[in-house]
Amino acid sequence: MKVEIIYGELANLLGEHGSQALLSQTFGEEQLIRTAYPDLPAFFDEPVDLVYMGSMTERTQRLVLELWAGRGPRFREAIDRGVVFFFAGNALDLTGRTIRYEEGPTVDALDLFPFDTFCKRYDRRNEVTLASFKETPVMGFRSQFTTHTGDAGAYPFLHIEHGSGMNTATQTEGVRDSNFFATDLLGPFLILNPAFTRWLFNQAGYRGALPFEDEMEEAAAERLADFNATFARKGKAGKLLQAYLQKEKQILQSSFPPDKK
Numbered sequence: 001m002k003v004e005i006i007y008g009e010l011a012n013l014l015g016e017h018g019s020q021a022l023l024s025q026t027f028g029e030e031q032l033i034r035t036a037y038p039d040l041p042a043f044f045d046e047p048v049d050l051v052y053m054g055s056m057t058e059r060t061q062r063l064v065l066e067l068w069a070g071r072g073p074r075f076r077e078a079i080d081r082g083v084v085f086f087f088a089g090n091a092l093d094l095t096g097r098t099i100r101y102e103e104g105p106t107v108d109a110l111d112l113f114p115f116d117t118f119c120k121r122y123d124r125r126n127e128v129t130l131a132s133f134k135e136t137p138v139m140g141f142r143s144q145f146t147t148h149t150g151d152a153g154a155y156p157f158l159h160i161e162h163g164s165g166m167n168t169a170t171q172t173e174g175v176r177d178s179n180f181f182a183t184d185l186l187g188p189f190l191i192l193n194p195a196f197t198r199w200l201f202n203q204a205g206y207r208g209a210l211p212f213e214d215e216m217e218e219a220a221a222e223r224l225a226d227f228n229a230t231f232a233r234k235g236k237a238g239k240l241l242q243a244y245l246q247k248e249k250q251i252l253q254s255s256f257p258p259d260k261k
Helices: 016-027 058-067 072-080 089-095 194-203 213-234 237-254
Strands: 003-006 032-035 050-053 084-088 098-101 106-108 115-119 125-133 136-144 146-150 158-162 175-177 180-183
Touching: 003 016, 016 032, 016 050, 058 089, 058 098, 058 106, 084 089, 084 194, 089 180, 125 213, 136 194, 136 213, 194 213
Parallel strands: 003 032, 003 050, 050 084, 084 180, 098 115
Antiparallel strands: 098 106, 115 146, 125 136, 125 158, 175 180
């Protein structure tokens, strides 16, 4: 297998060093392609099974988009042929139509999906988010001063159970198109949600266990139990979480069935 980490020396904010370490320990460093800026992504020209990119500064976003200008079709070709992608945090912003700054320029993005990102600095949302993927709860943290306009719910990845979505008008979060996944949620997300991560790696052809899987599973169960104790009285989260906690071992042991969507 080949796993590409795009610009890991720059796109590593908000815990994403942990995601890079997870990829290295899962697949082995010899299987990683660590693409450094300003090289173009390796998957443009060679077979890659899984492509990962993490959070970055707004300055880095602009540098990346300048480098990738006009290359949206190369990403679309890879998505259409089934390459597995996971973009975390504001790497999601790169895949929309534009990024607009409250008192600054509007920057063209890759135009892969029909949303725009509006950046309003110093108006940050911080929250714990509970969502579901394929009827299984996932958790993450939202800390952002952006919102997404346009048809932000056209390609939903997660359905929000507690917290906010891509904007105030939608209860969906992130983007999923075939095997392309991107989410604003932090954590790092892959470590917080081992059942989803095992499923994602399965999509790329990996059939082994995760490193420290038992520890990640126990931590996920504890987070969900804490969330349940705090928020269950406020809505439907309680029943969803209780069902998950009863089935958690089974979920991780069997993972999810193959999904060709």
